Amino acid sequence: MNVEGYYPSFCQYGSYASTAVSAFLPKATFGYVKEDTPEPEVIRGDANGDHEVNIADVTTLVDLLLSNAEMIPAADSNKDGEMNIADVTTLIDFLLSGNWPAEPAE
Numbered sequence: 001m002n003v004e005g006y007y008p009s010f011c012q013y014g015s016y017a018s019t020a021v022s023a024f025l026p027k028a029t030f031g032y033v034k035e036d037t038p039e040p041e042v043i044r045g046d047a048n049g050d051h052e053v054n055i056a057d058v059t060t061l062v063d064l065l066l067s068n069a070e071m072i073p074a075a076d077s078n079k080d081g082e083m084n085i086a087d088v089t090t091l092i093d094f095l096l097s098g099n100w101p102a103e104p105a106e
Contacts, residue, residue, distance in 0.1 A: 044100065045091050047075040055095065061088050 045053040048060040061075050064083065071083045077090040078101065094100055 042074045044074065044079070045077045045094060047072060047091075049074065053091075053094070058088060058091055058095070061091060 040049075043051060043053065045057055047057040047064065050056070057075075061077075061083075064072065064075060065085065065088070069083075075083050075087060077087040077094065080086065090101060
């Protein structure tokens with residue numbers, strides 16, 4: 001279904017949605033987003049896209065890594081440009097200390 005002025009919002013395997021849901025619905029429409037809506041803000045460490053950084057993001061990040069999902073910018077907790085186990089460690093460190101480590105030098 002097309003709605004004028006809107007585009008479909010998809011849930012894809014390996015995206016911000018739960019992989020358990022998206023495994024059964026690999027490309028299901030979950031709603032529509034207004035075309036002139038700005039891109040959502042990337043929140044460092046928010047791997048599940050719920051706009052909070054908490055233990056659920058650690059679980060999501062591990063799930064993404066085990067499923068070889070595509071890179072999600074918010075999941076790159078250590079900001080090295082890759083999504084890997086180092087991001088899990090950085091995210092857990094943040095949750096325990098409340099402070100992000102310094103970003104890598106360019």
